[in-house]
Amino acid sequence: MDDRKYRRLFSDLPNIVTNRLILRKISEKDLYDMYAYSREEEVSRYLMWSPHLNIEETRGHIEYLVKEYRKGRCTDWGVALKETDELIGTCGFASVDMRNNKAEIGYVLSPLHRGKGYMREAARAVVHTGFDKLGLNRIEARILVGNTASERxxxxxxxxxxxxxxxxxxIKGEYKSFSYYAITAEDYFNLSNG
Ligand SMILES: CC(C)(COP(=O)(O)OP(=O)(O)OC[C@H]1O[C@@H](n2cnc3c(N)ncnc32)[C@H](O)[C@@H]1OP(=O)(O)O)[C@@H](O)C(=O)NCCC(=O)NCCS
Incomplete structure (x- = not known):
């Protein structure tokens, strides 16, 4: 990948507006919204991290994200409801492999907002950004076995x-199996044109 595309996108992560959502940088003002879902046992069941034990843990994570934004590194967008600006989750590229022109997508949605297609809407916009703005050739998702909502x-x-x-x-004291899911640029543009 031409690293100018990477720098152009991540040096100042742009807002992405969809029908019902705004994908934007996360800041200190999102502390309570993020803590509300990050403390739920079920949210990180199939993720590398564990439920946040207190709000300071969430504050630490937000500080980390803010630093990553400043350094211009790929990281998550906050997913917020357009009408209220409530943060309901995150979605973004967990990593970008410039040499092979591919990235890994990640997403987390508050349990209160599931079953409404919000993450489908957010992730679709992130996938579009990956192919359209970064010119990626492939986007991967690594999904732990059992995480059927994520597979769907x-x-x-x-x-x-x-x-x-x-x-x-x-992870968390156990060996876990995971599945690779991927979409290539060819799949994506065939789907978009089809
Ligand atoms: C994975 C995760 C984001 C999926 O959340 P979700 O709300 O099921 O996902 P979507 O946004 O795609 O919503 C799809 C559901 O909304 C329903 N829906 C309702 N209105 C809709 C609309 N306007 N558009 C699309 N779908 C709609 C769909 O029918 C579907 O329901 P179904 O799964 O019962 O068929 C969520 O389970 C999660 O955050 N899990 C914990 C974190 C995690 O494991 N992340 C993945 C790491 S690999």
């Missing part, structure tokens, strides 16, 4: 199942 979302976005790596990650 990936498939709805046009990602294809590619295989499962057995006991490939040691």
């Amino acid at each position: 979302l990936a498939e709805n976005l046009g990602f294809k199942y590619e295989g499962t790596l057995r006991n490939a990650l040691y």
Whole structure:
């Protein structure tokens, strides 16, 4: 990838506006909204992190994100409701592999706002940004076995199942298997034109 595309996007993460949502930088003002869902056991069940034990943990994470924005590194957009600006989750690129021109997507949605297609809307916009603005050739999702809501979302976005790596990650004291899902630029532009 031409690293100018990466710098252009991440040096000042732009807002992305969709029908019902605004994807924007996260700031201190989102502390309570983020804590409200990050403390829920169920939210990080299939993720690397554990439920936030107190609001200071959430504050620390927001400080980390703000630093990443300042450094111009790829990181999450905050997903907020357009009408109220309430932060209901995050979505973004967990990593970008410039050499191979691919990225890994990640997303988290507050349980209070599930089943309404919000993350489908947000992730679709992030995928579009990846292919359109970054010119990526491939976007991957690594989904722990059992996370059927995430698999369903990936498939709805046009990602294809590619295989499962057995006991490939040691997370929270256990070996976990995860599946690769991916969408290529070719898949994406065929879908968009079809
Ligand atoms: C993965 C996760 C984001 C999915 O949340 P979600 O709300 O089910 O996802 P979507 O935004 O795609 O919503 C789709 C659902 O909304 C429904 N829906 C309602 N209105 C809709 C609309 N206007 N448009 C689209 N879907 C709509 C769909 O029918 C679908 O429901 P179904 O799954 O029962 O068929 C959520 O479970 C989560 O945050 N999990 C914890 C974090 C995590 O594991 N992240 C993944 C790491 S790999």
